[in-house]
Amino acid sequence: MSLKVIGTGVGRTGTYSLKLAINELGLGPCHHMEEVLIHMPEQLPLWQDAVAGNPNFGAIYDGYPAAVDWPTAGFHRELFAAYPDAKFILTHRDPERWADSFGATIYKLCAMSETGGVISEMQPWMAMAMAVIAKTGFPLGLDRDGLCAAFEAHMVAVKATIPASQLLVYEVKEGWEPLCAFLGVPVPDGPFPNTNNRGEFWDKVAPAVA
Known part of the structure; x- marks a missing residue:
């Protein structure tokens, strides 16, 4: 099995809703940062290697035909x-x-990690996540304007890379229609998933917070 659907949007752009949508369309299971947390003994070393410049995508995405999010x-x-x-x-x-949204969730959690606000068991995961986020153009220390500029730069970079x-x-x-048309699958009858607001984010990461 190899990756067929790849999300290049950063966290807080609806990536968790997209993951649920892809799974509902029968194109999953879809990889997401949540999968790294659930399968940390297997996933974290692979992503640490990827951050170091030695990715093994075959192993990372074994069993996942789709992937989104960081x-x-x-x-x-x-x-x-x-x-x-x-x-x-x-x-x-x-x-x-x-x-x-990013500043009040993911970026805030990264800043907390720098000051001991994340339990020691989760620090290796946080270090990997922060390295990936910085690699994408969002190192710690950016103000709101800097985050906006980096967000737009990521959009430009992806469009310049992918045909x-x-x-x-x-x-x-936008819902199901453009997504299903792009993926070549029928539009489901039910509503498009809408989840992972700021409160849900903090509920998910609560076990990592000191």
Whole structure:
């Protein structure tokens, strides 16, 4: 099994909703940062190697025909080279709204990790996550304007890497129709998944917070 659907959008652009949608469409299981947490003994060393410049995508995505969110989003160039026939989805949203959401969730958790706000058992995972986030263009220390600029730069970089014929630039609020048309699957009857607001984010990471 090889990757067929690859999300290049960063966290807080609806990536968890997209993961659920891909699974509902029968194109999963879909990899997401949550999978790293659930399968940390197997996944974390593989991603640590990837951050160090030695990715083994075959092992990372073994059993996953689709992947979204970080860490995947930090490797769009490498993944396009490894899976040149895959379909890529660039989730996005208004840059300022994204910066506010990212700053109040993922970026805040990274800053907490720097000051001892994450339990010791989770520090290796946090170090990997922070390295991937920095690799994508979002090191700690950016203000709101800096985050917006980096977000837009990531959008430009993905569009410059992936041919337009293989790339869907997509907001999850658009729902099923553009996603299903791009993936070549029927539109489901039910509503598009809508999940992982800021409160849900903190509920998910609560076990890691000191």
